[in-house]
Amino acid sequence: MSETKHNWTKEEILDIYNKPLMELLYEAATIHRLHHDPNTVQVSTLLSIKTGGCSEDCGYCPQAARYHTNIEGNDLMTVQQVKAQALRAKSSGSSRVCMGAAWRNVKDGEEFDQVLEMVRTINKLDMEVCCTLGMVTENQAQRLAEAGLYAYNHNLDSSEEYYKEVISTRGFEDRLETIDNVRKTNVTVCSGGIIGMGEKKEDRAGMLVALSTLNPQPESTPINALVAVEGTPLEDQEPVSIWDMIRMVATTRIVMPETQVRLSAGRTQMTREGQAMCFFAGANSIFAGDKLLTTPNPDVNEDMKMFELLGLNPQKPFTKKVQPKTVEATESQYQDLGEKPKWTRPEHTIARNEKAKEKAKTIK
Numbered sequence: 001m002s003e004t005k006h007n008w009t010k011e012e013i014l015d016i017y018n019k020p021l022m023e024l025l026y027e028a029a030t031i032h033r034l035h036h037d038p039n040t041v042q043v044s045t046l047l048s049i050k051t052g053g054c055s056e057d058c059g060y061c062p063q064a065a066r067y068h069t070n071i072e073g074n075d076l077m078t079v080q081q082v083k084a085q086a087l088r089a090k091s092s093g094s095s096r097v098c099m100g101a102a103w104r105n106v107k108d109g110e111e112f113d114q115v116l117e118m119v120r121t122i123n124k125l126d127m128e129v130c131c132t133l134g135m136v137t138e139n140q141a142q143r144l145a146e147a148g149l150y151a152y153n154h155n156l157d158s159s160e161e162y163y164k165e166v167i168s169t170r171g172f173e174d175r176l177e178t179i180d181n182v183r184k185t186n187v188t189v190c191s192g193g194i195i196g197m198g199e200k201k202e203d204r205a206g207m208l209v210a211l212s213t214l215n216p217q218p219e220s221t222p223i224n225a226l227v228a229v230e231g232t233p234l235e236d237q238e239p240v241s242i243w244d245m246i247r248m249v250a251t252t253r254i255v256m257p258e259t260q261v262r263l264s265a266g267r268t269q270m271t272r273e274g275q276a277m278c279f280f281a282g283a284n285s286i287f288a289g290d291k292l293l294t295t296p297n298p299d300v301n302e303d304m305k306m307f308e309l310l311g312l313n314p315q316k317p318f319t320k321k322v323q324p325k326t327v328e329a330t331e332s333q334y335q336d337l338g339e340k341p342k343w344t345r346p347e348h349t350i351a352r353n354e355k356a357k358e359k360a361k362t363i364k
């Protein structure tokens with residue numbers, strides 16, 4: 001079995017990305033077979049537990065309050081609502097529920113306590129639980145771990161250089177710090193990014209350098225194709241080509257052999273044949289459900305038909321790691337410290353983000 005390498009350089013990764021396609025696919029598929037069952041795909045359901053109204057300025061995101069998009073915002077869901085959705089996801093073949101809240105960061109208090117209860121509830125349904133709640137402190141990550149969280153998602157989005165062209169309200173190092181805080185617990189790390197935001201191949205390679213040089217590497221890496229939403233700064237980006245997606249998946253598979261590589265946003269723009277090539281290239285996870293937070297996603301029945309056609313099976317929960325134990329709130333050894341994670345506000349603005357913000361003011 002090939003060793004996991006933690007000192008990839010941008011040049012080495014670019015050499016892989018630029019290989020003749022058949023060679024790239026063959027190499028990625030070979031590595032995939034050494035580390036994973038090629039006919040098993042992990043299925044996650046992404047649930048937006050709190051939608052819209054976010055104070056950040058991520059250029060791709062319709063949930064940023066400063067842009068004018070047609071999404072319907074909602075307050076934090078109740079534990080019962082989340083449980084009902086999780087049961088539905090379980091009955092349609094998902095092994096994991098990923099709960100997303102449009103927050104810049106976690107704030108200790110009532111709402112976080114409610115999220116911790118959601119984590120306990122889903123873990124008791126024998127499903128893997130993932131959260132994506134923005135930045136977290138080490139204590140908050142420990143509290144999530146204690147509640148039974150299986151994974152925490154915090155994407156790097158792009159290379160450190162291109163990140164500055166997409167988000168101005170926090171720095172790349174803030175992302176790394178949250179990942180580091182999660183790593184101090186027994187929660188697995190899910191981190192990836194988005195292609196099609198106008199970045200160069202070098203940025204795609206740069207993002208993979210940042211992810212693959214983490215030690216350990218993330219247990220899962222979502223590769224998203226930008227869904228350009230009207231009203232966001234990136235609304236005019238052309239859809240990314242399927243060939244770029246296949247190359248990105250294959251390259252991720254080669255540099256991160258053990259990681260579950262997830263086909264995430266943008267699957268509605270892909271044909272079944274395109275998705276099949278991504279699975280061949282080493283993708284072994286998808287998001288199921290008709291919505292990915294706020295953007296469209298293929299219907300779960302369509303996905304199950306595709307699985308049947310390709311002879312793929314949904315992965316059972318806790319195949320890669322044992323189920324975490326849930327500690328009840330009354331027995332917790334951690335306290336609510338009233339914390340907010342440290343973060344930096346970079347000293348720059350992004351022209352297209354400012355333009356979208358100004359345009360939104362004229363529409364509201």
Ligand code: SF4
Binds near residue numbers: 061101103134
């Ligand atoms: S991606 Fe997350 S942090 Fe950025 S604007 Fe959207 S909800 Fe907020």
